[in-house]
Amino acid sequence: xxxxxxxxxxxKKKSFLCIGLDPDLSRIPVPLHLDTHENTxxxxxxxxxxxxxxxxxxYKLNMAFFxxxxxxxxxxxxxxxxxxxxDQFTIADAKRGDIGNSSKMYAxxxxxxxxxxxxxxxxxxxxxxxxPFLKFPAKWVILLALTSNPGSEDLQLRKxxxxxxxxxxxxxxxxxWNMSEKLxxxxxxxxxxxxxxxxxxxPGSFILIPGIGAQGGDLRxxxxxxxxxxxxxxxxxxxxxxxxxxxxxxxxxxxxERAKVYQTIMQQFIP
Amino acid sequence: xxxxxxxxxxxKKKSFLCIGLDPDLSRIPVPLHLDTHENTxxxxxxxxxxxxxxxxxxYKLNMAFFxxxxxxxxxxxxxxxxxxxxDQFTIADAKRGDIGNSSKMYAxxxxxxxxxxxxxxxxxxxxxxxxPFLKFPAKWVILLALTSNPGSEDLQLRKxxxxxxxxxxxxxxxxxWNMSEKLxxxxxxxxxxxxxxxxxxxPGSFILIPGIGAQGGDLRxxxxxxxxxxxxxxxxxxxxxxxxxxxxxxxxxxxxERAKVYQTIMQQFIP
Numbered sequence: 360x361x362x363x364x365x366x367x368x369x370x371k372k373k374s375f376l377c378i379g380l381d382p383d384l385s386r387i388p389v390p391l392h393l394d395t396h397e398n399t400x401x402x403x404x405x406x407x408x409x410x411x412x413x414x415x416x417x418y419k420l421n422m423a424f425f426x427x428x429x430x431x432x433x434x435x436x437x438x439x440x441x442x443x444x445x446d447q448f449t450i451a452d453a454k455r456g457d458i459g460n461s462s463k464m465y466a467x468x469x470x471x472x473x474x475x476x477x478x479x480x481x482x483x484x485x486x487x488x489x490x491p492f493l494k495f496p497a498k499w500v501i502l503l504a505l506t507s508n509p510g511s512e513d514l515q516l517r518k519x520x521x522x523x524x525x526x527x528x529x530x531x532x533x534x535x536w537n538m539s540e541k542l543x544x545x546x547x548x549x550x551x552x553x554x555x556x557x558x559x560x561x562p563g564s565f566i567l568i569p570g571i572g573a574q575g576g577d578l579r580x581x582x583x584x585x586x587x588x589x590x591x592x593x594x595x596x597x598x599x600x601x602x603x604x605x606x607x608x609x610x611x612x613x614x615x616e617r618a619k620v621y622q623t624i625m626q627q628f629i630p
Numbered sequence: 631x632x633x634x635x636x637x638x639x640x641x642k643k644k645s646f647l648c649i650g651l652d653p654d655l656s657r658i659p660v661p662l663h664l665d666t667h668e669n670t671x672x673x674x675x676x677x678x679x680x681x682x683x684x685x686x687x688x689y690k691l692n693m694a695f696f697x698x699x700x701x702x703x704x705x706x707x708x709x710x711x712x713x714x715x716x717d718q719f720t721i722a723d724a725k726r727g728d729i730g731n732s733s734k735m736y737a738x739x740x741x742x743x744x745x746x747x748x749x750x751x752x753x754x755x756x757x758x759x760x761x762p763f764l765k766f767p768a769k770w771v772i773l774l775a776l777t778s779n780p781g782s783e784d785l786q787l788r789k790x791x792x793x794x795x796x797x798x799x800x801x802x803x804x805x806x807w808n809m810s811e812k813l814x815x816x817x818x819x820x821x822x823x824x825x826x827x828x829x830x831x832x833p834g835s836f837i838l839i840p841g842i843g844a845q846g847g848d849l850r851x852x853x854x855x856x857x858x859x860x861x862x863x864x865x866x867x868x869x870x871x872x873x874x875x876x877x878x879x880x881x882x883x884x885x886x887e888r889a890k891v892y893q894t895i896m897q898q899f900i901p
Binding site for chain 1: 701702723733735738743756779789
């Protein structure tokens with residue numbers, strides 16, 4: 360999916376909501392469990408997708424939760440992707456990145472074999488660890504810049520000799536790379552003050568924002584700080600939509616209602 | 631496996647060689663290919679292990695090459711691990727790291743489900759992204775410090791305001807973490823001058839050193855710079871052992887001979 364297609368879908372659906380599929384067996388209500396863990400996760404995810412598809416423009420699959428199912432976890436990912444309509448932007452939240460020939464293999468895994476539109480990448484190993492992903496046509500790299508977790512202070516918010524914070528340096532440096540127009544960035548909603556500054560560094564780039572909901576980020580603050588005329592935002596909510604205390608018969612209706620709350624706020628910002 | 635067990639095995643085998651399993655279908659000789667890609671990779675890896683097991687103390691599985699096989703790649707990993715003797719130290723070269731609840735899932739995937747002894751982790755997201763891995767008893771985190779690729783200059787070799795290079799800061803900071811005695815570090819053989827300095831920062835830690843062979847690192851220089859009385863090194867060779875131009879009937883004999891060259895150098899440094 361290219362940038363214009365994504366913007367068109369956002370404006371049409373009046374939503375820049377990305378729903379994070381983090382299927383956690385310990386949080387999926389017991390009455391929704393099936394014969395195997397794999398079937399439980401596939402069916403739960405299918406129901407989430409069916410309940411929310413018109414309210415969001417993207418699904419983000421957190422690979423950790425699928426890999427935790429054991430060696431069959433990747434088969435589960437494949438099955439879930441088949442349930443997602445082709446007009447959704449699909450993100451493998453995989454936080455990969457390795458030396459060139461290994462990154463090329465990861466890019467094949469996510470872009471060719473599984474067919475994701477985008478994959479999240481850690482910048483620590485530098486340009487040649489990211490380049491193989493950028494070379495795939497119409498696919499996206501979502502580079503970690505400033506993450507939503509407390510550990511973002513350990514390195515990302517440290518100042519370099521040149522005066523930039525490390526995460527700023529990641530953004531500035533990567534914008535000089537070949538094919539930088541195929542980069543998006545991860546910036547956690549837990550850093551609203553930094554978002555405005557980040558937007559000024561990358562006025563034309565999409566920013567994927569996790570950390571709304573369970574992690575405490577404020578949706579309106581985030582949108583006000585970083586929304587552009589092209590929107591330029593994908594706001595991810597995972598646990599804040601997926602999990603509730605409703606009975607099985609009302610569960611996915613409640614999922615839809617939670618997603619609708621986010622979408623309703625978002626549509627106010629879409630011309 | 632704990633540190634003393636690893637040291638005992640190194641001294642007994644007179645080797646601190648780690649063999650990297652990066653099974654690349656485009657480099658496995660065509661006559662060794664079987665009916666499916668998965669079977670080819672399993673059989674090739676089995677033969678590598680059978681040919682080298684007495685010459686090395688560790689096997690490192692590069693997850694990129696298995697994930698590139700498609701959703702069945704993880705089943706291939708599981709099969710290969712069954713071929714590796716329990717007295718080998720097994721490393722998932724996975725370069726993971728995510729917010730706490732996701733890292734916990736990755737830790738389960740690699741330590742519980744697959745049973746690896748260690749996993750490589752990117753430090754970019756900070757302490758809470760590493761902590762869930764450290765909590766597993768008798769398991770190891772191998773933290774990326776200074777990698778072997780050209781992109782290591784982009785961020786890892788940048789100076790912070792406090793005068794430390796970023797990779798030094800990673801080492802110094804992580805040594806203050808809880809359970810830091812369960813950390814090893816990745817330092818590429820392509821940085822022999824930095825190795826001595828790094829050893830002085832972590833006199834008691836194991837260092838996993840990739841970059842020998844195909845990437846051009848010099849084995850004797852590396853050992854001289856960083857070997858301790860407890861050895862403290864795992865030196866990884868992947869392509870430099872796995873791939874050659876021999877005929878199928880001599881292929882794994884040649885693999886063994888290449889591994890033996892590295893082991894023979896190593897034994898000179900083991901008292």
